[in-house]
Amino acid sequence: MSAQHPARPVVAVKPITVPVPAPGRSVDLQVKVTAPLTGANLPVIVFSHGNAWSMDGYEPLVDRWAAAGFVVVQPTHLDSRRNGIGWDDPRFATIWRVRISDLHAVLDGLGGILAQAPGLADRADLDRVAVVGHSWGAQTAGTLLGARVLDADGTPGEDFTHPAVSAGALIAATGTGDSLTPFAVEHLPFMRPDYSTMTTPALVVAGGRDRSQLSTRGPEWFTDAYRLSPAPKSLLTVDEGEHTLGGLAGEKVAETTDEDPARVALVADAVSAYLLDALGLDASGWAAFEKAAQDGVGWDVTGK
Template sequence: MPAYHLDQPISTVKPITVAAPGRDLDLQVKVTAPLSGRDLPVIVFSHGNAWSMDGYGPLVDRWAAAGFVVVQPTHLDSRRHGIGWEDPRFATIWRVRIADLHAVLDGLDDILRRAGEVATRADRGRVAVVGHSWGAQTAGALLGARVLDADGTPGEDYAHAAVAAGALITVTGTGETLTPFAAEHLPFMRPDYSTMTAPTLVVAGGKDQSQLSTRGPDWFTDAYRLAPAPKSLLTIAEGEHTLGGLAGEMVAETSDEDPGRVALVADAIAAYLRDALGLDASGWAAFETTAAGRDEGWDVTGK
């Protein structure tokens, strides 16, 4: 379905250390980009719990081949840092994650310059944020979502002016149905989507049953249901939490391995962002109008 070529060569530069005052460990990022093309839009991608800038190759490589510059930070919860639930630093990692994305966006010029000649080909006026799982809630904060405290009061506004659109993959639902473990250890999983006004694609799996919520797979559609328009929802009927293996092939977290499903997610997000960033509406229009998707186990709705 994509109207762009997916066979063009890409390159990766890593690690690039980003200025992040007050952070216990260096903030490092990886930049992946096509070797050709100009005015390339930028995706800043936030990984799921325990991953790093070295994960999500099936997504990132496909986005780069589709003409995006992708910047991936490694958050503090990466397993390479060894900060587990019991570590006193874990309670504030959700805030550090958000600060990481702000640091990347605020330092984007320097990051791209250090990544090589891609700095002359990137369009800093067309920037999107994307995240998976915990990374989706992190990205959502930059799109305008907030976190409710125990009394239901919305917390700080972390929206970033440079972000024009985004995509949230298997993003946290509202906090009323958290399991006791999640309520105790993950109190930040109480998002308020009523203020998430930026154009956003929400991606959910029809068989994604979270161990952190007592609700079913529809929990992962709250960001679409509760946020104001414009929003779109891609639902993949047979998808579980990794939607076929987003983070990589043959990884332990993947219980529904399907490379075709991963390609669908990557292509849908690329098409949506190209439309939302004002580049090309035809690809996303095809996703919205095709009847083939429903026959193949996926559907798109919008508001």
């Protein structure tokens, strides 16, 4: 896959403020909308960022998705560093719930959000909607696909699925909570996903060199969302990928330890191809990925 930026022009509109009825949000929920300049019947991706990021991150992913024909909506969650809410802030313990509420608010108000981007509301297909997330955002997105959060006793929590969501992609998704480090147990007790109820079709993307400081397990921790969820699911494993898989959040950002634009393009294009297939629009791109994976090119695709 080429790392060159797609030539199809895209446009972004920000900030758009979204009404959020959920308690616990002390600042407005704002989103960024990115879309191709032309085209109709465009499917929609609602994207949940990783810890501390915002709607202004992940441009290498988002622009590539928009160039592939998607409308992408990016909320800024409460944990964004621009809001100054750290690990020890009393609000941090409930941010995982606020994140989920953010995605529901975006989905519930999607028509109104897109209406604020001139000419876009009539070009989007609101019957073909997917959720995608990276890192903490992947756990957030996973709840809308059917995953639940276990409490301290191992009891599954609420069902946060949303009827508008038909498919998803989880990039570097949190694994199960049985191997959390003491820091994670203290500060991130909600990091205990139960994937057994995640029935919505999804692509899980994992890096073969992704080692989290929050878990005592190795890279296989990030494949739990695939291994422990029911079919239909697909798993893309990127052999040399670390947690940012080449720099998903942006070029030369501090978190990127494995900078590789070609790897970012691979992940972006795999997600686009998978979702176009899962949303019933075009199966050829994902079929090509599955075929290419058989050639041993540094990444692998598995399905069930």
